[in-house]
Amino acid sequence: MDNTFSSYKIEDRSLIPFIKREIHNLALKSGFTAHRAAETDIIVAELTSNLIKYANGGEFLYRSRELHGHQEIEIYCLDNGKGIDNVTKIMHDGYSTSNTLGHGLGAIKRLSNDFQIYSLRDWGTVQYVKICAAPDFIAPVTDDSIFSVVSVNYPGEKVCGDGYYIKHTSKGFQIFVGDGLGHGEHAHEAVQLAIQAFKRATAEDAALILKDIHEAVKRSRGLVASIAVVDYKSQTWNICGIGNINTRIYRGLENKTYTPYNGIIGLNIPRTMKSTVVPFLKHQIIVMHSDGLRTRWNLNDMMGIIKQNSGVIAASLFKENIRGTDDATILVGKII
Incomplete structure (x- = not known):
């Protein structure tokens, strides 16, 4: 679906x-x-x-x-x-x-x-x-993080060439955000193949998971993607990307963008890749999005936005930065 x-x-x-x-x-x-x-x-x-x-x-x-x-x-x-x-x-x-x-x-x-x-x-x-459907239903909060995603198709397309998935593991969780080349059915097929490979992957390092996905999607059009892995025991993020998925982590006024490698998953990726390891801390906000959104944004420009829930943050960034020329996906997670 x-x-x-x-x-x-x-x-x-x-x-x-x-x-x-x-x-x-x-x-x-x-x-x-x-x-x-x-x-x-x-x-x-x-x-x-x-x-x-x-x-x-x-x-x-x-x-x-x-x-x-x-x-x-x-x-x-x-x-x-x-x-x-x-x-x-x-x-x-x-x-x-x-x-x-x-x-x-x-x-x-x-x-x-x-x-x-x-x-x-x-x-x-x-x-x-x-x-x-139930007027009095209150969804339970069952994770250490609250995630929201705003994703829309390229205008006129019935399916989305972007995709995302959050996988919970015995050690923490892993986030995938990908963008199939172009848009429409073939881009959708590529990113869905990548998500299936991501679900099956047993590696705990983001770079190794991307290599597994690369092998699994070689017969597809190809895609770009980034993966962020959290290990609760070591209290770390493990981040790696190939292509133009923007990944940024905020904590208060401080923020850092994690630069992906050049390449196309399924076609050509670097021979050697290393994941970036950074501390996993309370009150962080992770933002990952496809190139359907502009990258020159800053949460600090919107007064009080970090107090809002992850969905409002995602929609606010979407409102200000949507290009309208491609599929667009923005994932926001607030660490609480």
């Missing part, structure tokens, strides 16, 4: 009925009751109408998935509007800036299982909504 988000640019009201119908049908297909699907309609109506009223349009991302045995719909609503001065204040029923009843965001918060807002003056707003 392609675990990417559907993406729509909303510039006027004409697209809103189509999106509402799409998500309503998606909710019913995901096992939502008719009543829960109707509540989903209210959320979508509020989000999309607010985009038009307050931001002159924006981008609307959504997907359905199964997590922890429960069906859910995830939505990101992104805009480049004037921003919100006081997020806490506007969440209260009765507060309005447009002579309405002021129940919109309060309704979204009540009807959703999770609702997050990040906004800056003259930068815009990112809203995240999770709607589960």
